Amino acid sequence: MSTQDRLIESTRELLWERGYVGTSPKAIQERAGAGQGSMYHHFKGKPDLALAAITRTAEELRGAAERALGGAGSAYERIAAYLTRERDVLRGCPVGRLTMDPDVVADDRLRAPVDETLGWLRGRLAEIVQEGLDQGEFPPGLDPDETAALLVATVQGGYVLARSSGSPEAFDTAVRGALALLRPHT
Amino acid sequence: MSTQDRLIESTRELLWERGYVGTSPKAIQERAGAGQGSMYHHFKGKPDLALAAITRTAEELRGAAERALGGAGSAYERIAAYLTRERDVLRGCPVGRLTMDPDVVADDRLRAPVDETLGWLRGRLAEIVQEGLDQGEFPPGLDPDETAALLVATVQGGYVLARSSGSPEAFDTAVRGALALLRPHT
DNA sequence: GTCTATAAGACGATAGAC
DNA sequence: GTCTATCGTCTTATAGAC
Numbered sequence: 001m002s003t004q005d006r007l008i009e010s011t012r013e014l015l016w017e018r019g020y021v022g023t024s025p026k027a028i029q030e031r032a033g034a035g036q037g038s039m040y041h042h043f044k045g046k047p048d049l050a051l052a053a054i055t056r057t058a059e060e061l062r063g064a065a066e067r068a069l070g071g072a073g074s075a076y077e078r079i080a081a082y083l084t085r086e087r088d089v090l091r092g093c094p095v096g097r098l099t100m101d102p103d104v105v106a107d108d109r110l111r112a113p114v115d116e117t118l119g120w121l122r123g124r125l126a127e128i129v130q131e132g133l134d135q136g137e138f139p140p141g142l143d144p145d146e147t148a149a150l151l152v153a154t155v156q157g158g159y160v161l162a163r164s165s166g167s168p169e170a171f172d173t174a175v176r177g178a179l180a181l182l183r184p185h186t
Numbered sequence: 187m188s189t190q191d192r193l194i195e196s197t198r199e200l201l202w203e204r205g206y207v208g209t210s211p212k213a214i215q216e217r218a219g220a221g222q223g224s225m226y227h228h229f230k231g232k233p234d235l236a237l238a239a240i241t242r243t244a245e246e247l248r249g250a251a252e253r254a255l256g257g258a259g260s261a262y263e264r265i266a267a268y269l270t271r272e273r274d275v276l277r278g279c280p281v282g283r284l285t286m287d288p289d290v291v292a293d294d295r296l297r298a299p300v301d302e303t304l305g306w307l308r309g310r311l312a313e314i315v316q317e318g319l320d321q322g323e324f325p326p327g328l329d330p331d332e333t334a335a336l337l338v339a340t341v342q343g344g345y346v347l348a349r350s351s352g353s354p355e356a357f358d359t360a361v362r363g364a365l366a367l368l369r370p371h372t
Numbered sequence: 373g374t375c376t377a378t379a380a381g382a383c384g385a386t387a388g389a390c
Numbered sequence: 391g392t393c394t395a396t397c398g399t400c401t402t403a404t405a406g407a408c
Contacts, residue, residue, distance in 0.1 A: 003391080003392085017288060018207070018288050019205070019207065019286065019287075019288070021204070021205065021207050021208040022207040022208075022287075022288060022289075024382070024383060024384080025383075025384060025385080026382070026383070026384085034392080035392060035393055035394080036384095036385085036386095036392095036393080036394080036395095037386095037387095037388095037391080037392050037393055037394080038391070038392050038393080040384095040385070040386080041391060041392070042391090045384075045385070046383095046384070046385090092285075092286060093346075096343075096346045096350070097286045099278075099345075099346045099349040099350045100205065100278060100283045100286040100346075100349070101205075101208075102203060102204050102205070102208060103208075105349055105352075111350070111352070114350050115350045115351050115352070118346075118347060118350045118351070119350075119351065122347075122356075141366070142366070142367075143362070143363065143366060145359060146359050146360070146362045146363030146366060147363045147366075147367075148363075149344075149347060149356055149359040149360040149363055150340060150360045150363030150364050150367070151363075152343065152347060152360070153339065153340045153341075153342075153343025153344045153346070153347055153360035153363075154336060154339045154340060154343055155339075155343065156339075156342065156343030156346040156347070157282075157338065157339025157340055157341065157342035157343030157344070157346070158335075158339045158343070159285075160279075160282045160285045160286075160304075160339070160342040160343070161304060161308075161335060161338060161339055161342070163285040163286070163291055164282070164285045164297070164300050164301045164304045164305075165301050165304070165305065166291075166297070166301070170308075170335055173331060173332050173335040174332070174335040174336045174338070174339035176329070176332045177329065177332035177333045177334075177335050177336030177337075177339075178336050180327070180328070180329060180332060180333075181328075181333075181336070181367040181368065182367065189373080189374085210400075210401060210402080211401075211402060211403080212400070212401070212402085220374080221374060221375055221376080222374095222375080222376085222402095222403080222404095223373080223374055223375055223376080223405095223406095224373070224374050224375080226402095226403070226404080227373060227374070228373085231402075231403070232401095232402070232403090
């Protein structure tokens, strides 16, 4: 792995653990085993490096989500597969947590990949809900966009509950609550 | 308002805006119009002051939630009142956002009021769901704890979606999705 | 109680040697 | 490309005068 890659990977880890505000160039360099000059040679500064890290993390998240959402099974089953996919719950969402970082939200460049990822996820889930409606799997009145937003919010909020209590249990409880309301009653 | 109170209020604002990691004693002092010595006379340090601020914010949040949840109306109506109560959506949840702060989660003293508040909220909502079940308002199979966790997660996750997109709309969409699934079909 | 002075180290970056 | 040196500012306090 190149020095440039190690810098990006270290930044990804630190952004996940400590957020943007809590991540210093010095900490990044130490974790990457690189010096000051090395970092500033490859990247203009902290925001530039963070953008590269966030972009890569966002791509990975989409891939992981699509592996669950694009699988086999009914609409409900694919949604359930996404909601219950393996997660490091107590670490939180590497993308969603960035929305609580004031300096990320204030910078359109940094916020864009976050917004695009969550927006894509909502759209993808809405498609699947629509498929379920077409198959008569869900009650006719169900709104795909609202339901998709609810599902993404459940996951993001589940992380909050889990981290607040120091246990993944609350995440699973919220997810079960969502699946119970969505489950076909045939 | 005493200097001590101004320090607590300033800390509350900054914790909400910038989180714990992003809030410096200097910024607190400037906003409170107090000097270094004044702050360290009243509080042992940043964690001590943050604890006072978080405790007060947690109390206020419970009060605001209870005003919606303890009102008149059916279980569904009180839940709807809570979910749709007036919020500064783009500012996020002053309590929930702290779970994304590594230094808060790592400190049991600081995490405790956050956990207690969200725990209380889940319990309170579960009570109301149970009332709705007793009244035949909700389908008999509905699990109060799961549903309560789902509702709190919807709100917390709704903040994430809203801040990611820079608009409160996504919050409202997720909330409508939750209410649609919960709405009595009589 | 509140103020100013002081301090060791971190922050985020630039300069220039190699 | 990578390194060390340097920079001005901020951080989180402590000390001691008023």
